[in-house]
Amino acid sequence: MDTTVELPVKMVKPDIRPYIKSWITPLIVPLLLLLGWHAGVKVSGTQLIPLPKEVGLMLYDFAFGGIYDDAFSETLPLHLWSSVTRVYGGFFAAALVGIPLGLLIGRIKLIRDLLDPTLQLLRPVPVTAWLPLSMIFFGIGPNAAIFLVFLGAFYPIVFNTIFGVKAVDNRLFEAALMLGCSGSSLFRQVVLPAAIPSILNGLRLGHGFAWILIVVGEMTGVPEGLGAVIMDGRMLSRTDLVIAGMTVIGIVGYVSDRMLVALNNRLLKWSPQHHV
């Protein structure tokens, strides 16, 4: 009797400990890092590195103003918007060129023979090494930065797309052919969906590179943007501003990566092993 009474009681009080755990566990290391940072600055007595608290104040002022009221107060939206539009401009341009090009290179031998050697030759050149040329091509200004973002995102997108197309299981072509699917519908109904996991993987990698390169690109005489803010902070020895800029990039990069992950999981709901 006792056990039958006890069962429903247990069901009304669900165990919330696992949920708390799943929220707390990921926060442990960042909190320890902040603590270590704080302690490190205090113990060493350095003037070069601000305390986490000071960076927090700087971030607030950067976003909303009202604390220092200097040239950087309340300018976060402006810089953030500049950087975001450049990152996504370059990134989408890379996707727009990289995905179709990758599909063609992967599928058509003539185009592969024509373009692949050149791409393989250009790939090992670090994208940052293009900066001087990029400034000659596009002048000093945001376009040079966008070009770097484009180039940085382009390589992973195009190479992952090529890989995805070439890796399509031959069995699926046979299955499609014997079911009456051929020509361009084969491309649309078999090659494209089969390559989507690799394409998304390339987009995610390219997106990561885009955020890296925007900072490099904006460090060269662009008036606005998070990279420019970090550069200004360095010139003015405003380390709190430098770290505030880094924090914003980290958070925005993380959030937009999560959006790509959500897209990935939605498009690949047929393949749990591709979920991130």
Next chain:
Amino acid sequence: MSDSERRPLPAIDIKGVSKVYSVGGQTVQALREVNLTIKKGEFACLIGASGCGKSTLLRIMAGFETASSGVVNMYGKPIVGPSPERGMVFQDYGLFPWLTVKENIGFGQRQRNLPKAKLNEISAYYTDMVGLTKFADYYPGQLSGGMKQRVAIARVLANDCEVLLMDEPFGALDALTREKLQQDLLEIWARTKVTVVFVTHAVEEAVMLSDRVVVMTAGPGRIEEDIKLALARPRDITAIEFNQVRRDITQYLSSHVSSKVAA
């Protein structure tokens, strides 16, 4: 009355088919002078040890490969490439992982620009035929091997295939699932009157299923024996007659293998 009505054209007619591969500069003869005629509605098994060319022969019937010499006709017309009339069921399923069960089953019909309602109706009918209605919206990755093979069978049937080509379709399944699928395949065969060419290396499976067992031997691949089975259906695996036939076929297979070893 025309000639073809008195003697109906065979579903598959293979005349003098040879197949030579070139592997790393060496030529390998996979098939030599194979002749085989399969009647409409027949259930024929091709059996033999690995390397006897049974899968190659099936792939030539499907149109995935071309014969080096000889002719392969379907109802008198030469086979020039893969076609919905000849549906292949692979051992590794070959389902489209990004499509659900009902979308996989409707894949062939979708190529024909049917109205959506008609398409749904056809795919629902065949999903039901293989007993997967409850799983219609599942993806292949969520199904067991037996269920995947049911989808593969329904997919070609839904596409109006007249000859079902099966390449060791149940080879990767566990014994219980295999038996169940064999029974279901026989039911579908009786219901749809489809012609079946079934490749296997399991003698029991061949005797359980077919009207006719074609024994193939290797080096180069050719047809050794062509045995009509007169056993009544449904077949009883424990019956004396069943085991007599099974023993005979096993002997054909093993005698060839041992003579090869002796040589």
